[in-house]
Amino acid sequence: MKTELSPRVKVALYGLMCVLLIPFVFPTWWMVTSSVKPISDIFAFPPDLWPRRFDWTTYGKVFELQPFAQQYWNSAYIAAVVTLGTMVFSSMAGYAFARIKFPGANLLFTIVLLGLLIPSEVTIVPLFQMFLKWGMINTHWPLILVPIFGAPSVFATFVMRQFFIALPGELEEAARVDGLGRFKIFWIIALPLAKPALGAVAIFTFLHSWNLYLEPIVFISARNMFTLPQALTQFTDAYGGAMWNIQMAAATMTALPVLAVFIIAQKQFVEGLAHTGLKG
């Protein structure tokens, strides 16, 4: 039975939530406000929560100091390809592990899951050697292939498998009676029903690719090939000192798609994880 909270308890609860919100909201607030402050104001003491002076030129300088539009495009198309590729591979692999009985399926799935336990720092050197041999260093291929076939895809496969396991077997049997083969059952029946899980996979894969940092700094050295996280470190003056306000302006622009994805798709994300039984 639902009990109505008294106004006093409600106020106390909202107050507590506001306090708990501070560690999450403050860094974003500081980033956005710092992006429009002159650099000297950023270090003013006591710090200003609201800029004393607004300096909007920082946003223009982001594009003067770096090929920022190109880098933005790099991040965007890589994240899009990685997201699409992961959705395709993880949904097929997840479906196979969930619905197709084949010898050693559980063992194979366990081996695949073990991939999640290996930190990317451990595999980065062998991967570098491999991509060097394949002539892919300083191209975007490693940034596409590593996530599609690496840990993010393994997690996505796990999420999709959990979803497909819960799909009623009778639906597939009805489809078989209706004349569908295995691939069509996957494509026409199972996949459209997996939209919530696919949505969740799309969101976290996109974010993972968008925020990828270690791999770009290892595989990419040409400025116009940089992705955004890598580019953010490059806003320095002649002495190597960080140009904080410009860097914060670039960071604000970098964070925008992430915020947009969360605002638009947060319901889908939560529902997707709930469907897969991963929600706490």
Next chain:
Amino acid sequence: MAPVTLHHVKKSYGDTAIIHGVDIDIADGEFVVLVGPSGCGKSTLLRMIAGLETITDGEVSIGSRVVNDLDPKDRDIAMVFQNYALYPHMTVETNMGFSLEHRGASKAEIAERVRWAAGILGLEPLLKRYPRQLSGGQRQRVAMGRAIVRNPQVFLFDEPLSNLDAKLRVVMRGEIKSLHQRLGVTTVYVTHDQIEAMTMADKIVVMNAGKVEQIGAPLDLYDRPANQFVASFIGSPAMNFIGGRITTEGFVGAGVTLPLPAGVSGENAVYGIRPEHFELSPDGLPATVLLVEPMGSETQVTMTLGEHQIIGVFRERVQAKPGSTITIKPDIANIHLFDAGTGLRIN
């Protein structure tokens, strides 16, 4: 429409045998119900006819074709599942036309067939709805619509009413039966509910532990069960069983001697009598009343006869109180005697 024949059909999972060689002949247009307790193999047998389970041994024929190695789609069957199995992301109309669409039917033909099926089942107002927007009974009707739209040779129903409430089940039972009468398509229907089996079937197949116990018309099974299992399974309340010996004085049970029809011989046996085959009679046998349950049209009385607990159903209104004694007489024409060892009928 086509006959269905199962010839010595077996199913095993590894070393575990599930179906032990079943033979059933289903005539063209017949309504056959496979009935039995949970785990008896009736659904497995139905799924073998559908092609959703492989056949370990034996032959399944639909019409003149042996279909053992055919995919479900090539068997020309339609199946209604226990949980309806409607595609949640498709409207009622798309669900119903789905199989035709994937068999290359033209849009006009699909529309015509869907309209026809929807008309029969009263689904026209629901065609644009999604399954989640339908009640249980409506979903069941859509599942039947999806089956009939293709005009298959055989309908297969796998406990289609088990998710409905008791009242709706009775309504849908009638609808399925009248649909069969209208279309005349050979139907195999699985249920664990013997009332469903009795009311719907032309022929009942009683199964137990992967074997066929008896095949026959509903009333034949009711009136002359081939063994004690069938006798106990068909009929509600179940048949009363009294263990004892056949003697020249009658059937001697624990603390009671019951009358026997003439010409019965044997030794140790089980005396079976249905609850409605007792009558209240002043010159009957004394029975101690345990429980009286008035049903309106009849009265169900639980009592002890000798040392045996039995149930009697009487058309009369029985006023007896628990602990009191009534006198009852078994209808000698409706006595069933079973061998105590094998359980087979001996009279």
